[in-house]
Structure formats: structure tokens, C-alpha cells
Amino acid sequence: MKEVGLQYISQGKTPQEHLDNIKNACKAGCKWIQLRLKEVDMATYLNTALQCRNICDQYDVIMIINDNVSVAKAVLADGIHLGLSDMNPRGARKILGDNFIIGGTANTIENCLQHSKDGVDYIGLGPYKHTITKKKLSPVLGIDGYTSILTKLKNQNLELPIIAIGGIIEKDVAALMQTGVSGIAISGELTNQVNLKKKIESIKNIMV
Numbered sequence: 001m002k003e004v005g006l007q008y009i010s011q012g013k014t015p016q017e018h019l020d021n022i023k024n025a026c027k028a029g030c031k032w033i034q035l036r037l038k039e040v041d042m043a044t045y046l047n048t049a050l051q052c053r054n055i056c057d058q059y060d061v062i063m064i065i066n067d068n069v070s071v072a073k074a075v076l077a078d079g080i081h082l083g084l085s086d087m088n089p090r091g092a093r094k095i096l097g098d099n100f101i102i103g104g105t106a107n108t109i110e111n112c113l114q115h116s117k118d119g120v121d122y123i124g125l126g127p128y129k130h131t132i133t134k135k136k137l138s139p140v141l142g143i144d145g146y147t148s149i150l151t152k153l154k155n156q157n158l159e160l161p162i163i164a165i166g167g168i169i170e171k172d173v174a175a176l177m178q179t180g181v182s183g184i185a186i187s188g189e190l191t192n193q194v195n196l197k198k199k200i201e202s203i204k205n206i207m208v
Contacts (some may be wrong), residue, residue: 002056004032004122004163004183005030005032005181005183005184005204005207006031006183006184006185006186006190006200006203007030007033007034007064007183007185008021008022008024008025008030008031008032008034008121008183008185008186008187008190008206009034009036009162009165009169009185009187009191010033010034010036010037010057010065010187011036011136011148011185011187011188011189011191012191014141014203015037015044015047015048015114016054016202018035018036018048019048019052019055019191021191021192021193022032022035022052022055022056023055024196025190025200026055026056026058026059026061027196027198028199028200029061029200029201029204030061030190031060031062032061032062032064032183033049033052033056033062033063033064033208034064034065034066034081035049035052035063035064035066036066036067036075037066037130041203042070042071042096043154045071046071046074046075047064048107049071049072049074049075049077050066050075051133051183052075052189053077054074054151056060056078056152057073061078062078062079063077063078064077064078064079064080064081064102064103065077065079065080065081065127066080066081066083067080067081067082067083067086068080069087069091069092069095069096070095072096072100073095074094077098077100078079078101078208079099079101079102079103080092080096080100080101080102080103081104081105081124082102082103082104082105082120083104083105084104084105084106084107084111084138087172088118089102089104089115089118089119089120090118091121092117098190101121101122103118103120103121103122103123103163103176103177104118104120104124104173104183105122105125105136106123106124106125107125107126107138107139109148109149109150109152109153110156111123112125112149112153112160112162113156113158115160116158116160120160121160122161122162122163122182123160123161123162123163124163124165124185125141125146125149125162125163125164125165125166125181125186126138126141126143126164126166126185127140127165127166127167128140128141128142128165128166128168128172128176129142129165129166129167130166130167130169131166131169131187131188137166140166141166142162142174143179144165145200146163146175146176146179146180147179148182150162150181154180155180158201161182161183162180162181162182162183163181163182163183163184163185164176164179164181164183164184164185165185167188168184168185168186168189169186169188169189169205170189170199170202170203173203173206173207174206177206177207183207184203184207186203
């Protein structure tokens, strides 16, 4: 799996806004995109995902689909991200095969250990703090939560890439990287940003 680094989780009031924001993030240098559509019908999700695939191909960007395994398979996405209440990663692996990246959301050390057993390629650990982009929010972790969980994982010699998620902005990145996470997923901070290229370069420099 390629370096995870900075991941943009799409936002928008309409599927077209998601696509516009994804294209802007790709143009500005983001190399991981997660298409996160909620409450749309299957045809709309499929059509939007196909357009997203074209954008990501144009900019040589990794494309992850949120939740929907059948859409991920149909559009030949690079991977799928599964929430705690979504399909089990083992089931997704049977459908998608070994070449797909499979990520899973985690909020506790127990979630992380289970994901490891289920064969995920990376873990999205969070939320770091409160975020309005998610309706059913797990308990907020904060820096102390990340430090505790990552220390326990290290003690158990578990070396899965851990991506910090949930309400993260640029000023949070340095402290999060010091906890030992492999990457950062950002949504709101990279949506409707006036100088997105400068913002992404600044965040990437902090992550080095």
C-alpha cells in the first residue's frame, strides 16, 4: 500500500459539489481521496463514483469509497473505507479481492485489534474532536486518547497504518503526528479553502 499521508474526505451539499471539491483537492496536491456520499440512491452513487474515478486517474490519486462495497467494485476504486456498523472487512475482502485497500474506522484499542484480525490495510482512528460531518459520533479521543491507543498497539507489535480522523484542522496536525499516527484525514479544512494548494503544502510540511 502506498504511503497514506494526507487524505481528503469529500464534502458537499450535492454530488456535484463533492466532485468539484475532490477535483480541487487533487489539483492542489492531495494524493488520497475518500468519496463519502450519504443518503443518495445507488444510481447517483455509482454515477458520482465513476466521475470521481476519472478525476483521480487524471491526477494519479488513490480513490477510496466510503461504506459501499458494490460501488467500489463496480468503478474499480482503489479501496473501501468501512465504518464500525458497516460490512465486516473479511466480507468485503471476499467480494473485492486482495488488491483492494480496505480501511476500517476505530474508536478503541479493541476496535483496532479486531480490525487487525480482520485483515484491514489501515485504520481510521477517531474522532479527534467533535465534527459536524458525522451524525453518529463515537466518543472523542483527543491527544491523550491517541497516545494511549498507539502506545498499546506498539506494545503489542501491531504496525498497521493509523490515520487520525474527525474534526482535524492544520493547527492539530503537529501534535497528532507526535502520537505516532501514519497519516491525517481532513474534510472541512480542505473544503472551500481559498488557497487550497498552499494549505495542503503547509499541512504536508508539518507531517514530514
